[in-house]
Amino acid sequence: MQGMIMDEPLLLSTLLWRTERLYHDKTIVTRLGHDRYHSYTYAECGQRVRRLANALTTLGVEQGDRVATLAWNHYRHFETYYAVPGMGATLHTVNLRLFEEQQAYTLNHAGSKVLILDVDQLSLAEKLVEIGIPGIESFVIMTDGPLPETTLSPVYHYEELLAAASPAFEFPELDERSAAAICFTSATTGNPKGVVYSHRALVLQSMALNMQNQLGIREQEIWMAISPMFHANAWCVPHAALLAGATLVLPGVHPLEADYIETIRDQRVTGMNAAVTVGSMMRDYLLDGHDDVDTSSLQRMWLGGQAPPRGLMEWWGKNRGVTVFTGYGMTESSPQVCFYSAKSSLSDLDEESVWRRRTSGGLPIPLMRVKIVDEAGEELPWDGNVVGTIMIRSPYTVNGYLDDPRSATAVIDGWFDTGDLGCIDPDGYVTVKDRAKDLIKSGGEWISSIDLENALMTHPHVREATVVSVPHEKWLERPVACVVLNHSTTVTGAELSDFLQERFAKWWIPDAFLFLADVPKTSMGKFNKKLIRELIAEGGLQPVEEWTNTSAKESSAAPIAS
Amino acid sequence: MQGMIMDEPLLLSTLLWRTERLYHDKTIVTRLGHDRYHSYTYAECGQRVRRLANALTTLGVEQGDRVATLAWNHYRHFETYYAVPGMGATLHTVNLRLFEEQQAYTLNHAGSKVLILDVDQLSLAEKLVEIGIPGIESFVIMTDGPLPETTLSPVYHYEELLAAASPAFEFPELDERSAAAICFTSATTGNPKGVVYSHRALVLQSMALNMQNQLGIREQEIWMAISPMFHANAWCVPHAALLAGATLVLPGVHPLEADYIETIRDQRVTGMNAAVTVGSMMRDYLLDGHDDVDTSSLQRMWLGGQAPPRGLMEWWGKNRGVTVFTGYGMTESSPQVCFYSAKSSLSDLDEESVWRRRTSGGLPIPLMRVKIVDEAGEELPWDGNVVGTIMIRSPYTVNGYLDDPRSATAVIDGWFDTGDLGCIDPDGYVTVKDRAKDLIKSGGEWISSIDLENALMTHPHVREATVVSVPHEKWLERPVACVVLNHSTTVTGAELSDFLQERFAKWWIPDAFLFLADVPKTSMGKFNKKLIRELIAEGGLQPVEEWTNTSAKESSAAPIAS
CATH class of the missing domain: 2.30.38.10 (Luciferase; Domain 3)
Structure with a gap:
């Protein structure tokens, strides 16, 4: 026997419908720079979402197509979160942290047709075109300024497209199992793997997040979504905030810890979510001569991606009255x-x-x-x-x-x-x-130890190589390579580091290379990574030689991701 | 393009799975009588749910079948809420307030196969058999005592069935659109209409209820579900409470306002939901010499079914520190x-x-x-x-x-x-x-004015009759009949009242009969009920004669329902 209930699909456009009507005067605030913010209402946002859907239609985007973004957390990126799935297309948020070859791979693998990018990602996009992203038929640049000089073609100005488009758009009644978004995640080895979210999954997860005893974002909150919108849908927080009708604060282009702290003060932010590393850097920033910044509005902080250290949680609680949860x-x-x-x-x-x-x-x-x-x-x-x-x-x-x-x-x-x-x-x-998998989680982003090992072992002088994770104060985990060289050969850590940089993003490169006489193995003959990690921790590993990248600690190449 | 997400159905058994594991030590408390409570954990409940599913299987219940209940709010009734839908059958909660002929109609119309009843509903069930409920193959009696003498056959003892059944039962993976429950609702005219809830609808509604800025039941709460489990799934509150892992308090068999107040005191209840009428009766009970009862644990009260009067909301806030919402x-x-x-x-x-x-x-x-x-x-x-x-x-x-x-x-x-x-x-x-519909909502339950009018007009002396709702202190609305008699005939209000009692539940009978020379009509020739209500309110209706049921005000026949 079947229930006799309307077959209303769970769609992101249904969430937008309600928020536009019930919370039309609530705002989405984007940090533009020091003391500068863009603010508009959910009603205005909804209108622009519809304009964008019409604009993408004129660019040839149809139901079932993919539209990609290369963008930070801001209101325009938020608009793509509703326009693209709303019209029945799928939003592919390209991870800004991936290596360029991987980014090109994801664009090609997802079959994306349009690429919408922040103006600061222009040279990256041009590079991706060189690598080869033949499926992209149009480039749309999100900028407050004029359209820049570029080799991208055909290229459109986001604001001009919206200005020319009608604000009337009827969202189609889609199957709730339709693909709403695609994010790629790093694999144990090889190219990133594509995760395809359905409308149903995102609506259900947003509802679950907003339940009591869960994240539970309330309409009364001013929530800053720091975890990137190019990574796992920013943990579904933009959807949950919209569903709650909460004030949503987005930290804008390439934000740093000082920006987060200032935004909390300026916008009276009450809650935020970020990678553990970010919570730790924000603390360090406050401790480093900025103790007087008023963060008293902030009540709760969701730190994720990895388990936050107790000391960090206690610090925020004792010093700033902030409850950290994970x-x-x-x-x-x-x-x-x-x-x-x-x-x-x-x-x-x-x-x-x-x-x-x-x-x-x-x-x-x-x-x-x-x-x-x-x-x-x-x-x-x-x-x-x-x-x-x-x-x-x-x-x-x-x-x-x-x-x-x-x-x-x-x-x-x-x-x-x-x-x-x-x-x-x-x-x-x-x-x-x-x-169980050979992955290292550095600053919230995955690094494949196997990929690094395979690359190292292609070096003519390397006989064996294994890459393990070691604890790191700032990034929580960083890769360290253990290398055994062929007889009568020499190669320096610096040379191996350069060797890897041709193939991987900078923040993937191991912080240190330990040259060993032999790599400890399990009884099955596999590298015994657990033992290696323990030996490193206890100082029990005796390298023949050791090379540490002295610039690694301060490297801006390391990720600040999920 | 389809999402690549597990096709996991939204099922009530999934809610039970999680609560049994995460909140296994939280309790469901049922009031048995003065100072007497039954209490057990969600873990024990879950075991009994599985035993019940096995017991019903041995009675021949299969996926797609209907199982009916005639029961109050207590732990056994709660068990049927999960066992019956969990096994893929549909739970038909017969409304105890309906007229017997209507109850029989709903059992036959739903095609129910097994009837599980409270022992205090025994004579009603015997009456229903006389009226004719041929589809019922087994009767199961819920009682703490031995199986009573009865003409029902075959008859089983709920506890004996459970004791004989295995606590191991694998809930099937159903289509989420399968029917989980059936409730009947009163119609403008004619028999009640069957509403068939799917698992999907109940799971989604439970999630929505538990969201922030909604009902938002928390695990930390001690929630008393007063709205009856035979009426609209008790407003989905049993499901929402289980989902939250909250302590659930059930007021038991035929509770009165004194019982609710005592239960709040005894169980330190923090939140409750009930019909507006119940909230008003509880206030009156406290005012009526019971001012010293400690209800300080109670923080919030959801009154529904009708809009609660502001005075009532203010009273609970000012005098008892209780936030009333609707x-x-x-x-x-x-x-x-x-x-x-x-x-x-x-x-x-x-x-x-x-x-x-x-x-x-x-x-x-x-x-x-x-x-x-x-x-x-x-x-x-x-x-x-x-x-x-x-x-x-x-x-x-x-x-x-x-x-x-x-x-x-x-x-x-x-x-x-x-x-x-x-x-x-x-x-x-x-x-x-x-x-827009001709319905009167008395104590949270619907009364069809059209059915009363049609019945009245079958009386040989009645020429015209219309039944309108008038405001009532306790039940919020009560029916009043306006009657025009045929020339040279007489009939008293008492006679008409008796006449209607042969056809309707006691609480349907109008509190007063106004004998008019003519019934005001609209330009379309329809009874102008709006005008009649206004005339009654202003004393502007001039009845030839008036008859008021003096016992109506205190009548225990009136409903205390949704």
Whole structure:
């Protein structure tokens, strides 16, 4: 027997409909520069979203097409978040942090037709054209100024397109399983993998995020979305903020920690989300002679991408009255899997026990099923001790990657293999202990150790190479390479670093190269990365020679990402 | 292009899965009597839910079948809320307030196979068998005592069935559009209409209810669900409470206002939902010599079914520190359409303007689209003045009634016609002004004036009759009949009252009969009910004779329903 309920699809345009009507006078504020902000209402935003949909239609974009962006967090990028999926096309937010060859790959692999870019990404886009992105039929430049000189062609001015377009556009009634957005995520090896979000997944995740005991953005809040809009839909926060009718603050082009702090002060921001690294840099900025900046409006800070250190959480609480909380997510899950909330039973626990939960990944969000399994795939108990591979299943989670053979191993018996190892306590708090996959998470972005190893081993003098993650104060994790050279050869760390820079983004390059006589291996003959990490931590590894990139610590090439 | 997301259905069993794991130690408390409560955990509940699913399977219930209940708000009834939909059958909660013939009609129309009943409903069930409910193959009695003597057959003891059943049951992966529950709602005329809720509708509505700026039940709350579980799924509150992992308090069999107040005191209830009438009776109970009862735990009270009077809201706020809030809903919308929340912009308004919004139906809930239209179906502006028919559209709203020709007029161009007249202000607050349909809402339950009129006009001495709603202190609305007799005939109000009691539930019988020389009519020749109501209010109607049921005011036959 079927229910007799309207078959109303879960669409992003439905969220926009409601917010335009109920919260038309609430604002979206974008930082333009020191003391300069752009502010407009959701009503004005909605009108521009419709103009953009019409403008893209005139550029030949049809239902089912892909439209790509190369852009920071600002109101124009926000408009693409609703115009492109609203018209039935799919928004591909190209990750600004990827290596250029990878960016070109994602544009080609997604089959994107139009590329909308920030004016500061112009030379990158020109480079991508050189590399080859033949599917892009039009370039649209988002800028406050005139259209710059460029080799891109045909090229359009975003504002001119909007000015010429009608503000009347009827959003089509799409299948809720239609693709709304595509984000690419780094793989253990090879090219990034395409994650294709449906309208349904994003609407459900936004609703779940705004529930009590979850993120729970309220209409009364002034929320700053720092996590980039080119990375995992900015953690779905733009959608959740719009759904709540909250004031949304976007930090604009290439923001730095000083900008975040000033924006909090200027806009009286009450809540924000950012990578753990950003929360740590903001603290350092305040400590570094800016103690007098008024951040008193800020009440809560969601730090994600990695588990925030307790010291950082305590610092914000004690010094700035800010509650720091976290979750557990990934590009493949729209992105949240878990979210921290303080259960009422925690009031009976001692401080240490509460902190263990606060620094965990939190509890599975509504509609999310989580289990941990052993190597044979058998489910393990939730006892807070046994560690297994974390498997997830939900209407937010991918069932594969875009045209990718790696889909075959992504989902096992209906459960997505996160590649993370963790335990779950009897109350459901999930703690990530390690990663099964060879990935390093630096400043919230993934680095593939395998790709670095494979590249190193193509060097004529390198016999063996393994890249492991070491803890890092600012980026939380950084890659370090252990290298064994062929007999009677020499090569310096600096040379290997240069060698890798031809193939990878700057922030992928290992901070140090340890030249060893031999790399420790497991009984199976694989590199024993766990042991190597431990030996590095304890100083128990005896390199023949050691080379450290002295500029790495301050390098601006490192990512500030999710 | 399709999204690449798991096709995980939105099922009630998924909500149960999560709550059993994350909130297994939280409790469901049922009032058994003075100072007596039954309490168990969600984990124990989940086990019994599975036992019940197995027990129903042994009784022959299969996917697609209907299982009916005749029961109050208690833990066993709650178990049926998850066992029956969980196994893929549909739960038909028979409304205890309906007239017996109507109850039998709903059982037959829904095609229910098993009837699970409270022991206090035994004689009613025997009566229904006499009327004829041939589809019911088994009767299951919920009682703490032994199986009573009864003519029902075959009859089973709920607890014995559970004790004999296995606690292992794998919930099937159903289509989320499968029917989870059926409730019947009173019609303008004729038999009640069947509303068939899908799993999808109930899961989405539960998520929406628990969002910020909506009902927003938190895990930390102790929530008492007073609105009956036999009426519109108890406003979806049992599902929302389970989803939140909140402590759920159920008031048990045939509760009275004293019971609610005592339960608040005993269980330290923090929030509750009930019909406006109940909130008013609870106030009267406290004022009537029970001022010393400690209700200090209670923070918020959702009064629904009708707009609560401002005086009542103020009383609870001033005297008991309880925030009273309301919404706008109907059986046909799972049930919420709107919910009140205080927008941040209200802080700029004067007290009267805020109260106008607080006593409105509130703002459309997420995923809900609302419009008002004129008689030609043209959309009217949201100016807070123009009144039109309220039309709604959402994944919570019916697209028709169960096997019912009245489906044809229920939905117009994809919008459900609520039959309510109202206005919407520029901020989106919806205010219901009147009803287009001839229904009277007494104590939260519908009474069909047309059915009463038709019945009255079958009386040999009645020439014309119209039944209108008049304001009532306790039940908010009560029916009053205006009757024109045939020449040279006499009949008393008492006689007409007895005449109607053969056909209708006691609480349907008009409180007064006004014998008129003529009934005011519109230019179209229809009864001018609006004018009649106004004349009654102003004392401008001059009855030839008047008869008032002096026992009506205290009648326990009146409903305490939604």
